[in-house]
Amino acid sequence: MARTSGSDGEKTEAAIREAAVLLIARHGFEAVSMRQLAAEVGVQAAALYRYFPNKEELLYSLMREHMEGLIAAWEKVRPSSPDPATRLAAFTANHIRYHVERRHSTHVSNMELRSLSPEKLTAILKLRTAYEKELRQILRDGAESGAFDMEDTALTAMAMIQMITGVIVWFRPDERLSVADVTRKYQTMTMRLAGVEQTEEARHVYALDEFRA
Amino acid sequence: MARTSGSDGEKTEAAIREAAVLLIARHGFEAVSMRQLAAEVGVQAAALYRYFPNKEELLYSLMREHMEGLIAAWEKVRPSSPDPATRLAAFTANHIRYHVERRHSTHVSNMELRSLSPEKLTAILKLRTAYEKELRQILRDGAESGAFDMEDTALTAMAMIQMITGVIVWFRPDERLSVADVTRKYQTMTMRLAGVEQTEEARHVYALDEFRA
DNA sequence: GAATTAATTGAACGTTTGTTTTATTATCTA
DNA sequence: TAGATAATAAAACAAACGTTCAATTAATTC
Numbered sequence: 263m264a265r266t267s268g269s270d271g272e273k274t275e276a277a278i279r280e281a282a283v284l285l286i287a288r289h290g291f292e293a294v295s296m297r298q299l300a301a302e303v304g305v306q307a308a309a310l311y312r313y314f315p316n317k318e319e320l321l322y323s324l325m326r327e328h329m330e331g332l333i334a335a336w337e338k339v340r341p342s343s344p345d346p347a348t349r350l351a352a353f354t355a356n357h358i359r360y361h362v363e364r365r366h367s368t369h370v371s372n373m374e375l376r377s378l379s380p381e382k383l384t385a386i387l388k389l390r391t392a393y394e395k396e397l398r399q400i401l402r403d404g405a406e407s408g409a410f411d412m413e414d415t416a417l418t419a420m421a422m423i424q425m426i427t428g429v430i431v432w433f434r435p436d437e438r439l440s441v442a443d444v445t446r447k448y449q450t451m452t453m454r455l456a457g458v459e460q461t462e463e464a465r466h467v468y469a470l471d472e473f474r475a
Numbered sequence: 476m477a478r479t480s481g482s483d484g485e486k487t488e489a490a491i492r493e494a495a496v497l498l499i500a501r502h503g504f505e506a507v508s509m510r511q512l513a514a515e516v517g518v519q520a521a522a523l524y525r526y527f528p529n530k531e532e533l534l535y536s537l538m539r540e541h542m543e544g545l546i547a548a549w550e551k552v553r554p555s556s557p558d559p560a561t562r563l564a565a566f567t568a569n570h571i572r573y574h575v576e577r578r579h580s581t582h583v584s585n586m587e588l589r590s591l592s593p594e595k596l597t598a599i600l601k602l603r604t605a606y607e608k609e610l611r612q613i614l615r616d617g618a619e620s621g622a623f624d625m626e627d628t629a630l631t632a633m634a635m636i637q638m639i640t641g642v643i644v645w646f647r648p649d650e651r652l653s654v655a656d657v658t659r660k661y662q663t664m665t666m667r668l669a670g671v672e673q674t675e676e677a678r679h680v681y682a683l684d685e686f687r688a
Numbered sequence: 689g690a691a692t693t694a695a696t697t698g699a700a701c702g703t704t705t706g707t708t709t710t711a712t713t714a715t716c717t718a
Numbered sequence: 719t720a721g722a723t724a725a726t727a728a729a730a731c732a733a734a735c736g737t738t739c740a741a742t743t744a745a746t747t748c
Binding site: 289414448451 | 501502504505589626630634637644645652657664668
């Protein structure tokens, strides 16, 4: 028939986003049909087009939201301190918390890039590059000041990003390990990759409890 | 029409596998149609069914080949030495060489797991687990003997795998960095994660030139 | 050189796809 | 309470999907 009792545009859009992230994370973007998504939301497929002009724009919107949220989260907790070790510990903690809390949208943002048109892909990669630049800058500052000691700053930054993003592949919060536990352990590992001396290392990790909230 | 002049089953199958890996790596499994794949091979879609009973079996076959090749490559270069640092350096070098040389099939094996049926998924994950167990064992031996020093062996193993597999995301062999360069740098990083002392670290990396061939 | 087998084509099958259009009803505004 | 607008349903579109089948030709075997 037509408009259903209790229907509300804002609620429907939020429900679409949530269901889309879950379904795409589980089955992949190409494998999820608009009808399947609509059914999950409890709506007809045509209703989706009221909120997103087409399937690709829906994906793009989810990815942009994820990346902008990541950058915003970092800007919120970015330390004012110039100390590289402090900043690295904060970066690691924020990255892990954000990704663990949004496993599904992280999955989508990392795996479905190839379903974007060239222009949209470029836009997302631009956000990603801007974010990664933050880490590179921390490592460069640390290398310059002597706080860090690495063979290759750019390469280490890439390796670190891969390592800390990878946490979502295996980690599920349970009795054995909390998010705080995992964060602390990854902080230790990023410190090691950066070449921080062991005694210094422990001091900084310990000092950053606030980033493990 | 019918059989074409010069047609040969073995050659066709090899061509299908090669084209499939490339196309799936680029566009994703669900996004690649049998017709598109056939066109790339220069054949009609129906011809594919002579070699693979259906689309999923084709994917499964590609993944199994990749994982079995990885395990076989490791068994070939696995050091007889019981020294953990030597073994870790060898594992890192083999892993990076294998994945860099097969970027596309690595992509397929890492990204398309969700397109497998539960039974086939289990089979592939079994191979992956067996492979990762090798690394975990090296780390455990090193921790026991005192050669390594880690907070959490299992977690470190996962982080290492993520880090060294991630090399294919950004690395393209060029003038600046050769495969040998990258291997050496990643060996340094895995040593750091394992907690090998810096002086020892350099010795082992240097000693393993043969694994960077 | 005839018979057999291997390799492939071309057409067809029923589904499903993303998307558009039109009609209909709930809710909001004045 | 009348009118406007927002939200949805239902039906339809052509195109593309994975797969099957019968026909046909190349290569091999005897």
